[in-house]
Amino acid sequence: MCGIIAVTGAADPLRILLDGLELLEYRGYDSAGVALVCSGDAGGFLWRRRAAVRAQSIPELHKEADTAPAHARAGIGHTRWATHGAPTEQNAHPHLDCSGRVAVVHNGIIENHREIAAGLDARGHVRTSETDSEVIAHLVEEHLAAGATLAQAARALLRTLRGDFALALVSADEPDLIVGTRRTSPLIAGRADGLGLVASDISAILGLTRNLVAIGDDEVALVRPGSIAVTDAEGNEVAQQLLQVGWEVEAARREGFEDFMSKEIHEQPRALADTLLGRIGADGTTELEELALGPHELRSIDRVTVIGCGSSYHAGMVGRLAIESWAKLPATAEIASEFRYEEPVVDDRTLVIAISQSGETVDTFHGLREALRRGARTLVVTNVVDSLMAREADGALYTRAGPEIGVASTKCHVAQLALLQVFALHLAALRGTMPASASARLAAEIARLPGVLEDVVGRFEEYRGVAQALAGVNDVYFLGRGLGYPIALEGALKLKELAYVRAEAYPAGEMKHGPISLIVPGTVAVVVATKGRLYEKVLANVEELRARGASVVAVCNDDDDTAPRLADAVLRVPAVPEALVPAVAVVPLQVLAYSVAKARGNDVDRPRNLAKVVTVE
Numbered sequence: 001m002c003g004i005i006a007v008t009g010a011a012d013p014l015r016i017l018l019d020g021l022e023l024l025e026y027r028g029y030d031s032a033g034v035a036l037v038c039s040g041d042a043g044g045f046l047w048r049r050r051a052a053v054r055a056q057s058i059p060e061l062h063k064e065a066d067t068a069p070a071h072a073r074a075g076i077g078h079t080r081w082a083t084h085g086a087p088t089e090q091n092a093h094p095h096l097d098c099s100g101r102v103a104v105v106h107n108g109i110i111e112n113h114r115e116i117a118a119g120l121d122a123r124g125h126v127r128t129s130e131t132d133s134e135v136i137a138h139l140v141e142e143h144l145a146a147g148a149t150l151a152q153a154a155r156a157l158l159r160t161l162r163g164d165f166a167l168a169l170v171s172a173d174e175p176d177l178i179v180g181t182r183r184t185s186p187l188i189a190g191r192a193d194g195l196g197l198v199a200s201d202i203s204a205i206l207g208l209t210r211n212l213v214a215i216g217d218d219e220v221a222l223v224r225p226g227s228i229a230v231t232d233a234e235g236n237e238v239a240q241q242l243l244q245v246g247w248e249v250e251a252a253r254r255e256g257f258e259d260f261m262s263k264e265i266h267e268q269p270r271a272l273a274d275t276l277l278g279r280i281g282a283d284g285t286t287e288l289e290e291l292a293l294g295p296h297e298l299r300s301i302d303r304v305t306v307i308g309c310g311s312s313y314h315a316g317m318v319g320r321l322a323i324e325s326w327a328k329l330p331a332t333a334e335i336a337s338e339f340r341y342e343e344p345v346v347d348d349r350t351l352v353i354a355i356s357q358s359g360e361t362v363d364t365f366h367g368l369r370e371a372l373r374r375g376a377r378t379l380v381v382t383n384v385v386d387s388l389m390a391r392e393a394d395g396a397l398y399t400r401a402g403p404e405i406g407v408a409s410t411k412c413h414v415a416q417l418a419l420l421q422v423f424a425l426h427l428a429a430l431r432g433t434m435p436a437s438a439s440a441r442l443a444a445e446i447a448r449l450p451g452v453l454e455d456v457v458g459r460f461e462e463y464r465g466v467a468q469a470l471a472g473v474n475d476v477y478f479l480g481r482g483l484g485y486p487i488a489l490e491g492a493l494k495l496k497e498l499a500y501v502r503a504e505a506y507p508a509g510e511m512k513h514g515p516i517s518l519i520v521p522g523t524v525a526v527v528v529a530t531k532g533r534l535y536e537k538v539l540a541n542v543e544e545l546r547a548r549g550a551s552v553v554a555v556c557n558d559d560d561d562t563a564p565r566l567a568d569a570v571l572r573v574p575a576v577p578e579a580l581v582p583a584v585a586v587v588p589l590q591v592l593a594y595s596v597a598k599a600r601g602n603d604v605d606r607p608r609n610l611a612k613v614v615t616v617e
């Protein structure tokens with residue numbers, strides 16, 4: 001959450017900062033701001049501009065470009081997702097010290113900010129915001145006043161600050177220098193011809209350089225034009241961790257689509273095809289060479305716990321069912337933010353799989369660390385190569401969906417589903433728990449999924465037509481059984497986050513144990529009713545709803561005549577083996593949420609109160 005960009009050595013640093021902020025905006029869009037380091041006749045000074053117009057702050061900053069000093073060469077920028085303090089201009093970053101000569105941009109949360117602020121207030125500092133971040137600028141001010149350099153001040157911060165943070169600092173007295181440091185929240189540095197860069201996210205600076213360095217926990221990066229030096233918290237120079245990047249910068253543009261979400265829905269067949277590339281052999285065997293967990297280690301596993309948040313957790317629910325039924329290993333799926341505090345019983349025979357599109361979600365990251373601390377074997381399924389979690393875990397499997405910019409996860413979710421199922425087949429083969437012919441058949445069906453999805457995303461307008469009727473609803477139930485239940489959860493999450501409509505997902509068979517009393521004539525229920533073991537039972541549940549007047553939208557197969565007769569509207573999908581239904585049936589629900597949100601005039605790429613990457617607890 002929140003985005004950071006900093007540059008030094010540029011002829012027009014403001015342009016680089018604003019371009020970078022546009023690419024970072026998906027991380028938070030409550031406000032944005034920049035500070036330039038300028039030199040004047042009377043010495044160096046900082047020029048700062050901030051704006052807090054939700055999702056429109058960057059255009060506001062553009063309007064200030066004419067007033068920016070021409071001689072600035074360095075600067076820092078930030079786009080904010082509010083945690084401490086309202087989304088106002090006063091609380092927008094960069095924050096300055098009392099002298100206005102130090103500026104900071106910060107991601108994460110400073111947990112001991114109240115205690116620090118009390119000390120600063122007692123020592124006469126004047127704070128002007130309600131944020132936890134501003135204390136950093138004042139602490140730096142004190143260190144500089146005591147004779148420290150900016151880098152020494154940053155190292156001192158590491159001893160004082162508690163919490164998760166990434167920050168970039170500039171000082172009017174060291175005009176070419178950007179200092180970056182972090183703990184848990186990610187931060188990278190980059191260098192190009194005469195340029196030095198710092199950012200929270202690769203996509204912000206990928207257009208300028210591919211020479212990227214990951215700044216480690218409690219390391220301090222000193223970035224100057226064309227150079228990067230990284231030290232530990234004591235000031236000793238450390239080896240730089242070079243970052244690999246698989247994306248092209250163009251992949252992060254809208255390419256003629258109305259918004260990123262519709263582009264990413266349409267990209268799902270490609271995302272799946274790329275994710276599966278080289279991972280399923282012609283004979284149906286699975287190839288996961290990059291796994292880094294060898295056959296011996298995987299055979300010694302006697303239990304699997306899958307952790308994740310939001311859509312990644314829903315993918316984890318599907319993955320855990322595949323692991324249990326194909327590899328015959330006891331498997332559970334847990335919400336990462338709960339798992340961490342549950343005193344989980346895991347040991348060196350437990351495989352903990354952390355699923356995270358971004359590889360940065362702090363709840364999942366801490367869950368992963370908890371698993372590592374307790375001695376579990378760990379695997380990360382993520383879309384971001386070398387991301388925070390990928391570097392921490394024993395092994396990483398990458399979905400190759402390309403950058404996902406829309407806040408709602410779509411293509412990454414389906415890529416996670418397929419990759420987890422390939423992994424489940426891989427485990428089953430190693431453990432000999434599935435006849436080779438059955439496993440080869442399923443693998444071949446998984447390999448066919450990109451083609452099936454091509455057909456499904458081709459029905460975008462058809463699904464959109466069905467969704468129009470739901471534009472005015474305020475309450476929707478999403479129901480499914482077996483693998484239909486995680487799909488229902490995902491459909492409800494999408495409708496909530498994008499359309500701001502109350503949506504509840506329930507296992508269809510559980511409705512009669514309470515929630516059915518909420519069904520009155522006209523209540524809308526979206527039911528996953530694709531063919532499979534529980535199809536008849538789901539239809540019986542649909543009858544129960546209809547008997548109470550519910551209006552039913554059924555997700556059903558093309559060749560089904562029965563479910564449509566019971567439903568008021570249908571979202572048809574092609575038939576695939578039951579195990580693979582989630583990746584197919586989730587698509588109409590994505591389009592449903594997208595269409596209702598659009599009909600209500602909502603910004604689907606930047607829904608209110610959310611951010612793409614959740615780096616706070």
Ligand code: AGP
Nearest residue numbers: 310311312356357358361408409
């Ligand atoms: C999904 O549409 C969400 N925006 C959200 O639930 C997301 O899946 C969750 O925050 C986890 O993110 P991650 O995959 O990057 O860890």
